Amino acid sequence: MSEAYLIAATQGNVSSFSSLSHAGQVEPILQTLFEKSGVPPRRIREIHWHGGDEEFWLSSLGQTLGFAPDLARFQWPTVPLLAHSALQNIARSIEDGEADLVLLAQETAGQAVVLLLASPGAVGVYNLSPKARIGQKLALSSAPNGLLKAACVALNKVDRESAEQDAEPPGAVNMQWLASAKRLDAPSAEEIFPGARWVKPGEETPPGDLFLLRALVTRLEEEKAQRGLLLSEGPQKSGLVTLVERI
Numbered sequence: 515m516s517e518a519y520l521i522a523a524t525q526g527n528v529s530s531f532s533s534l535s536h537a538g539q540v541e542p543i544l545q546t547l548f549e550k551s552g553v554p555p556r557r558i559r560e561i562h563w564h565g566g567d568e569e570f571w572l573s574s575l576g577q578t579l580g581f582a583p584d585l586a587r588f589q590w591p592t593v594p595l596l597a598h599s600a601l602q603n604i605a606r607s608i609e610d611g612e613a614d615l616v617l618l619a620q621e622t623a624g625q626a627v628v629l630l631l632a633s634p635g636a637v638g639v640y641n642l643s644p645k646a647r648i649g650q651k652l653a654l655s656s657a658p659n660g661l662l663k664a665a666c667v668a669l670n671k672v673d674r675e676s677a678e679q680d681a682e683p684p685g686a687v688n689m690q691w692l693a694s695a696k697r698l699d700a701p702s703a704e705e706i707f708p709g710a711r712w713v714k715p716g717e718e719t720p721p722g723d724l725f726l727l728r729a730l731v732t733r734l735e736e737e738k739a740q741r742g743l744l745l746s747e748g749p750q751k752s753g754l755v756t757l758v759e760r761i
Contacts, residue, residue, distance in 0.1 A: 516608065516609050516610075516611060516634055517608075517634055518604075518606075518609050518631055518632075518647070518648040519631065519632050519637060519642075519644035519645075519647055519648070519761070520644065520647075520648065520727075520731060520758075521551045521630040521631070521637075521642050521643070521644055521645065522551040522629075522630045523547075523627060523628065523629045523630070523728040524543050524544075524546045524547040524627070525543070525625060525626065525628075525725070525728060526539075526542060526543035526546070526625065526626060527624060528540065528621060528625065528626045529624050535574075536566065536567060536569065536571040537571045537572075537574045540571075540575065540626060541575065541578060541579060543626055543628055544575070544579055544617075544628060545579065547628050547630055552640060553615060553632075553642065555576075556580050556582045557582075557615050558582070558617055559615060559616065560585070560586045560587075560588070560613065560616045561585065561616075561619065562588045562590065562604065562617070562618050562619065563588065563589045563590065563619045563620075564589075564591075564592065564596060564597045564619065564620040564621065564724070565590075565591075565592045565621035565622050565722075570589075572587040572588075572589055592622065594746075595723075595746050595748045597618075597620050597724050598723040598744065598756065601648070601723070601724070601744075602651040602653075602754065602756060604616050605631065605648040606651065608631060608633045611633070614632065614635060614636040615630070615632050615633075615636050616630075616631045616632075617629070617630060618631060618724060620722045620723070620724035620725060622720045622721070622722045622725075623720040623721075625720050625725070627722070627725050627728050629724060631648070632644070646734065646758050646759060646760050646761055647758070647761055648756060649756070649757035649758065649759050650668075650672055650755075650756070651754075651755075652669075652754065652755040652756070653752070653753075655750075655751055655752050656751055656752075658751060660751075661745055661747050661755070662692075662706045662745070663706055664753075665743060665745065666706050666707065668755070669757065689707040689710045689741050689743055690709065690711065690734070690737065690739035690740065690741060691710060691711055691712075691730055691733050691734060691741075691743070692742065692743050692745065693712070693713035693726040693729065693743065693744050694714075694745040694746065694747070695715055695721040695722075695723070695726065696747070707743075713726055713729045713730050713733055713742075723746050727744050727758070730758055731758060731760070734758070734760040738760075739760065740759060740760055741758070741759050741760075742758045742760075743755055743756070743758070744758060
């Protein structure tokens with residue numbers, strides 16, 4: 515199995531009160547992403563956009579940016595856990611060799627964030643500089659308010675299994691940053707992941723999983739930290755957890 519990398523992430527404003535069309539507001543955000551990453555827009559195979567209006571504005575993208583005519587465009591509704599689930603599924607597709615370059619985006623509270631995910635092959639071909647690796651992708655059931663503990667147990671299990679093949683597996687408890695739309699297990703977080711700090715929604719980070727992922731990677735870069743978790747708690751005592759490792 516291969517690996518999936520986060521290459522770049524950009525964020526910008528989108529407003530229903532703007533004189534520009536929705537596509538016209540999104541294009542500068544995408545253009546900045548391509549300039550930062552160095553990826554030719556025509557090489558993108560898929561766009562997955564979460565949130566925004568119901569118009570088929572995605573179909574108008576490409577005339578000025580240079581997307582390929584056969585680009586697959588998907589617009590998804592704002593549903594709990596859906597953006598995080600898409601992140602995990604796209605990363606798995608890249609790891610399995612089924613995708614190379616994919617855009618994953620989310621829109622809420624008048625802002626949009628766009629992430630570029632890539633395979634090792636794409637990194638080599640286009641001389642890209644990954645910011646982070648998308649590591650373990652977990653779907654967990656837990657006791658009420660127990661997602662952090664369930665994540666720690668699951669990561670430790672993965673590390674024990676990898677230790678049979680690797681003399682120096684990563685330590686699951688060595689987690690510097692935690693990102694979640696709401697602060698999970700606040701009283702016991704220090705015991706579960708000692709020293710970890712929180713990335714929380716705020717003025718610059720709307721409460722969306724992809725916004726939180728961008729902020730999490732930024733914190734890892736600024737602090738030169740290695741590992742962080744993106745956590746999303748859903749109904750029925752279920753949640754998604756993704757390990758993010760700075761490169």
